[in-house]
Amino acid sequence: MAKKHLIRFDWAMKRLLRNKANFGILEGFLSELLREDITIEQILESESNQDELSLKFNRVDILALNSKKQLIIIEVQNESERDFFHRMLFATSKATVEHFNISQPYEAIKKVYSVNIVYFDLGQGEDYIYHGKTEFRGLHTGDVLGLSNGQKKTFALENVFHIYPEYYIIKVNNFNDLAKDSLDEWIYYLKNNEVREGSRAKGLALVKQRLEFDGLSPADRAAYVKAIENIVIERDVTRTAREESREEGRKEGREEGREETRRQNIIKALIRGKLTIEEIAEDFDTSIDFVISLQQNLTNE
Numbered sequence: 001m002a003k004k005h006l007i008r009f010d011w012a013m014k015r016l017l018r019n020k021a022n023f024g025i026l027e028g029f030l031s032e033l034l035r036e037d038i039t040i041e042q043i044l045e046s047e048s049n050q051d052e053l054s055l056k057f058n059r060v061d062i063l064a065l066n067s068k069k070q071l072i073i074i075e076v077q078n079e080s081e082r083d084f085f086h087r088m089l090f091a092t093s094k095a096t097v098e099h100f101n102i103s104q105p106y107e108a109i110k111k112v113y114s115v116n117i118v119y120f121d122l123g124q125g126e127d128y129i130y131h132g133k134t135e136f137r138g139l140h141t142g143d144v145l146g147l148s149n150g151q152k153k154t155f156a157l158e159n160v161f162h163i164y165p166e167y168y169i170i171k172v173n174n175f176n177d178l179a180k181d182s183l184d185e186w187i188y189y190l191k192n193n194e195v196r197e198g199s200r201a202k203g204l205a206l207v208k209q210r211l212e213f214d215g216l217s218p219a220d221r222a223a224y225v226k227a228i229e230n231i232v233i234e235r236d237v238t239r240t241a242r243e244e245s246r247e248e249g250r251k252e253g254r255e256e257g258r259e260e261t262r263r264q265n266i267i268k269a270l271i272r273g274k275l276t277i278e279e280i281a282e283d284f285d286t287s288i289d290f291v292i293s294l295q296q297n298l299t300n301e
Contacts, residue, residue, distance in 0.1 A: 005213040006193055009117070010076035011227050012211050013061050015220065018043045022210055026064065028203015030072060032183045033115065033168060039067040044099075063095060070111040071095050078231070080120040088114055092165040107155060112165040117190060119172050128174035128187065134164035262286070263294065270295050 017026050023040045030038040044063045062074040073091055077084060092112045100109050136145035147160055157163065172191045179185045182201035189195050195204050209215075216224060262284055269280050270291070277295065281288045 006189070006195065006207065006211050007213050007216070007224055008193060008228075009190055009211075010061070010078065011224055013074065013076065015223065016210070017062065022206070025203045025206045025210060026062070026074070028201065028206065029186055030064075030066075030074075030113075030115070031202050032186055033170075034113065038072075040064045040072075041067055041069075044071075068111075070113065071099060072113045072115065074115045074117070076117045076119075078119045080122075084116075084118070084122055088116055088167060092167075096165070109163075111162065114165055114167045115170075116168065117170045117172060121173070122169065122171060125171070126174065128171045128176075129183070130167075130169040130171070132167040132169075133161040135161055266291060266294055267298065270298060 012022075012025075016022055020042075027038050027040050030040075042065050044065055061076055062072075064072045064074070066072060073095060075088075075091065081087065092114050095112050096109060137143065138145070145160060147155070147157060152158060155163070170187060170190070172187065175184070175187045175191050177188060177191070179188050179196060179199070182199075185196060185199040185201040185204060188199075189204065189207060195208050213221065213224065266280060266284050266286070269275055269283070275283070277288055277291050281291045284291075
């Protein structure tokens with residue numbers, strides 16, 4: 001049986017997965033990642049305050065509200081961004097503030113999960129999945145500061161870190177294609193754009209049903225092809241610019257190397273003392289003033 005040609009997950013997020021009929025795909029992925037059953041209640045917009053010039057506008061790929069009224073940010077980034085860690089912080093901070101009414105008590109602040117799927121080498125690390133959360137440790141005892149029994153009862157939480165944003169980073173290109181568990185089956189799809197035979201991870205059956213290229217509407221197929229073409233063009237432009245920059249650097253290095261070689265040869269000619277300054281300048285195709293300056297440097301040394 002021929003393999004189905006599946007569309008890219010990042011494009012699906014922007015066009016298809018916002019549809020409630022396809023929530024099961026995102027729910028499956030998030031359930032495997034967060035290790036709990038996730039139900040998405042709605043997809044929200046994150047673009048308020050965009051008219052305020054003092055606030056950097058940042059619209060995340062997907063901002064979802066789950067059945068626990070927690071916020072889940074999902075970002076897919078294909079091109080390298082040096083300040084991506086800062087961007088993650090901005091997105092969670094902005095989501096926290098946007099969905100909190102100042103008249104509410106602070107305990108109404110929503111928990112935020114930030115899920116980041118990156119296709120470039122972010123930071124330094126050999127793993128392909130990283131998880132970050134907030135903990136407070138004693139400087140002297142090393143113990144973790146916890147909630148009191150009263151706080152646990154009031155907030156229905158077990159740990160302090162459950163209040164703060166949590167971050168997940170999936171470095172797709174670090175994955176070695178060996179699927180050891182159901183989450184790996186999802187990452188295999190994210191990296192290779194296909195679902196492995198026998199995969200049982202939640203949501204992947206829907207991926208095969210709903211994200212097949214041939215199953216798209218004519219309008220969606222045309223939009224997808226155009227998007228892929230733009231990605232290819234953008235990468236070619238970036239690659240060409242980098243290659244031209246490297247070649248320019250190599251060219252400058254070669255020119256500097258030739259100039260330094262000529263300088264050293266003039267100095268050797270001056271030390272031998274068999275030619276006049278005028279003859280040296282003529283032999284090495286340079287000015288008399290330059291030869292004199294090198295001679296003066298030799299005299300001063």
